[in-house]
Amino acid sequence: MYRSAILKSKIFNILLICAFFLTIGAFPTKVFSQENKAEGTEKKFDAGKTAMEHISDKHEWHLLGEKVSVPLPVILYTDKGLELFSSANLKPEGAIYKGKYYSYTLENEKIKVADEAGKVDDAATKKVWDFSITQNVAGMWVSALVLLVIFLTVASAYKKRGSNKAPKGLQSFMEPVILFIRDDVAKPNIGLKYERFVPLLLTVFFFILINNLFGMIPFFPGAYNLTGNIAVTFTLAFIIFLVINLNGNKYYWKHIFSPNPWWLFPIMIPVEVVGIFSKPIALMIRLFANMLAGHIVIISLISLIFIFNTLWMAPVSVGFALFIDVIEVLVVFLQAYVFTILSALFIGMAVEEHHESHTEII
């Protein structure tokens, strides 16, 4: 009786798992150390480099780590014409591919023009525009496809069943989220004219959410870091910037260009003009830095195993990585929500009619 209670207790199970990992740690010190020596000790593990490689865009899609990857097409617009070839030609690192007009090599995942000896020609590299389908572009297509499948299914369900019947299947999963964006994000923050902006806010929310989530998956449909790429967040923020300023009414512009006591003109106008740009820039940096930081923290925790070079570190680092991973799932939702609600807030500030009370946000 007493014994079985011990065996059933959760703490005992956890201890068992820990003991399992620790016993694994006890054996392989010899095995692994020999393996390392065979490969050569001069190749030291660099955590910073690994993290940077992990978060940056690539010319191949890593399906299952670096071993299993799909080469993606490289499209280059040079001053002499268009170049099209597979990125498999640029592997391994330092390989030189002779194209139609120049020969190319890959340096830190950037395509450079090089001569036969492998010397990089910076002047010629500047003339080459890289329009390649990189990992991020391919990943964005996959996520766009997923979004289309989800929303076309839901939309056709509404068409077929009408909006008065109770939702069913995927429809009932999406409906509360869509209603949440409409009723709790758009309506209170934008005000009377909220209906025009709901499609935009929904698109932004689900695009960020699905790409954040795919970024958290370490293998095939995910394994890319789209929302942690500043070009992508810049584009999103630029769209919001355009929407804010093209929809700004006279109160919005009056607020910026004629502050109340006239002698505040020289101080307030520059401040407000900076404010126009700082809002979308804050949106851009927030999403970018949050997702990037999450990826770096997780890869760094996993890297601890290789830094200490012992399996004894594995339970600790896997435990911490799991903990951070779960927090990241929260952050994924939170950042999509924060981006959407702040966009709604800024749009609301630009389109609000009455003008006595207003809140200042960055």
Next chain:
Amino acid sequence: MSPYGPIGAGFAAIGAGIGIGQIGGKAVEAIARQPEAISKIQTNMIIAAALVEGVALFAVVVALL
């Protein structure tokens, strides 16, 4: 990356920690006082926390680049 970058990032983290701690603490106090206003308080708390975090992330990005 300059050798002082991480130190600056650490200072930025201190600032953000104080800010978000204040926001969270006050929000919990407010919720304890008025449990029925929980959803409004949470929304405002998340917005304020996001703004504080945004400033901190500015600092971190500048420090690490």
